[in-house]
Amino acid sequence: MTGDLAGRTIVVTGSSSGTGAAAARIFAARGATVAVVGRSPRRTHAVAEEIGASAHVADFARLADVRRLASELREAHPVIHVLAGNAGGAIPATTATEDGVEPNYQVNALAPILLITLLTPALQAGNGRIVSTSSRSHKGATLDAARVGAQLDDVRGLTPHRRYARAKLAALLLHRAYATRRPDVPIADFHPGIVATDFGRYLGTLGAVAKVVSAPFLASPHTAAERLVHLATTTDPIAGGYFHHTIPAAPNPLALDPRLADAVWADANARLGHALDRS
Template identity: 45%
Template sequence: MNNDLEMRHLTDHTLVVTGASSGIGAAAARRFRQLGATVAVVGRSPGRTAAVAAEIGADPHLVDFSRLDDVRRLADELLARYPRIDVLANNAGGLFFSRKTTPDGHEMTFQVNYLAPFLLTNLLLDRLAEAPQGARVINTVSAFYRKGRLDLDDLDRTRGRYSTMQAYYSAKLATVIFTLELSRRMHGSNVVASAFHPGIVASDIYRDKAIIRILAASPLGKIMQSTPEQGAEPLLYLATTPDPATVDGAFFHRSSRAELENAQAGDPDLAARLYQRSAELAGLLSASRE
């Protein structure tokens, strides 16, 4: 991984980091501020989001990804506050250990990990495209996307027996597919898109299950996990690498660019149809950006 991040300052750049109240997002927000960037600290927890923002001298922005109206409110807030957005880091996510339905009627894992970030990205896309030095959309995913499978007629997983992990795998697969499709759609513009797997990182992702949260925080659990700072390294690299074209449409496994290992991830027809279906589910007026 690039060890010269200090050499490329981000003065005059604005970076929006979701999931920034803890874990990878908070670690990345701190480093981006050290590099001179204006950082929008976006989080779910009022107290922790405010604490991280106060620590680094940034503005806190709250959002509940289980409510698409709140995502729209956040987008309006960000557009009103920041006349320039150079990087959108879609880092927020969650692992839910029972089937839950959002107020919008979607399966919780699908909406929080995929549909809400998809909506936020599209609502900020025009502002990103105006960034004078080009803009980057960076999606935090998981290597478990390899085990995912998407059925466009059942994205909310209402058919058959519900599986917590399959819901998570498939949401991450959808994010990988979205990343590649966004790269294709924005080809020739100022916006590039990439995704990365940070490794197994000590984070708040297990907040929905007390026993796993306790185990993850145990001495043995910590040995088996990377620190948030280590997990944030690929995000820092993708946000600061001098030539964004070199990472456009790329998937990184920690520090290395990696080939896709799921047939659906590389299916351009599925990607186009997923984008269209996602736009419909998110209530976007137009899914077309050719």
């Protein structure tokens, strides 16, 4: 399929290593114009140079970085055909970011929905779509529409994994709320599998040992990337969907609650200075 994506512009966040880097390589090999987005300047530029792509460095723990990133991308690529949202991860820190937000919520949900909002005009211009890397861990998370803001700020007694799972549920809800407001930009979430590069990251030494023992049963970054690329390029409908690998699946029932989605949207909009009103 080399060359079949010629003329398509694809932005891949979290693409300085792992699944995101593998996806960027596949997109580039198929002829797409790729924007590599990552937190590490060295790794981001290395991947971009390797595949002949543009490099964009941003830390999602700083909302100013996200706004600058969006401005850079809009200037370089006024038409975007795919936004592949792969940035994120479990963050051990319990101290709020400089923006006053619990780190897992900001990096996995708040910063991505801000980027999505700011890139919406470019996605509309390209009849584009959004594919976001989720996690099945969200199925164990809970949120209450009556106290969403307080819950998303709460770190008491919660492991990084539990805060990550909660943030991924919030991300799903934000994406469903976005879908109702912008039905012209299809958005889908998918669980790529437990990927060898990420497994055990929450568990310190125990996680490192588990990763080695379980390695034969884990998805490779390339396999996970192929699943992302499939959803980014398939002609099958993906709008509003949640996928396990590439197969439609049932998310946490809370992710389908429109009242809860509106509550999370309102919380995010307030934290972002009502930037989402422009989506």
